[in-house]
Amino acid sequence: MTAVARCATHRVPDRRGVHTAALPLPACERSTQYGVWDEGAGGFVYVADCATDAGNWAVEVLIPEDPDVEMAVKAVCPDHEEQPAATCEDCYRDQDDSP
Template identity: 70%
Template sequence: MTAAAQCTVHRVPDRRGTHTAALPLPPCGGGTEFGVWEEGAGGFVYTADCATDAGNWAVDLFAEDPEAELSVKAICRDHAEQPADSCEDCYGDADNSP
């Protein structure tokens, strides 16, 4: 990461530093919201309209708990409590279809 690294959409400076590899970011844009997913909490513990902002917040959580299992994920547009790429309501098994 260079000192000038930032979100190209929101111009939020990227402060992930040594956590960059552990916290890859999905691309910003298109009105998508992003969140910090914490496995121990079983859900999103922070949301933002910028993935870089969410990544920066996750770094602060790592400072409090270096063992936390965190990731930055896009949030499902229809089910705000679920990650977009694995939303149980959108991608549930076919038996749950109407």
């Protein structure tokens, strides 16, 4: 019997299967939301409290609809929910405007 990989934080089983390498997940942290970022859609198309949950959703829903979709699972900016945390344009603009 093969052990099922799980989110270390939320214990959600990882069901990405053959898409695991193509859809890597960030390390999941409590109180952070994670979203499926779809370049073609121009933003997040699904958001969850767990990165593994977001990755599972992508392979169950998004990939069957469009196998060529360019997507990634990213942390959501806590202040600007439409932006990824690591590259939030609004946060960087706020920092540039500071005295």
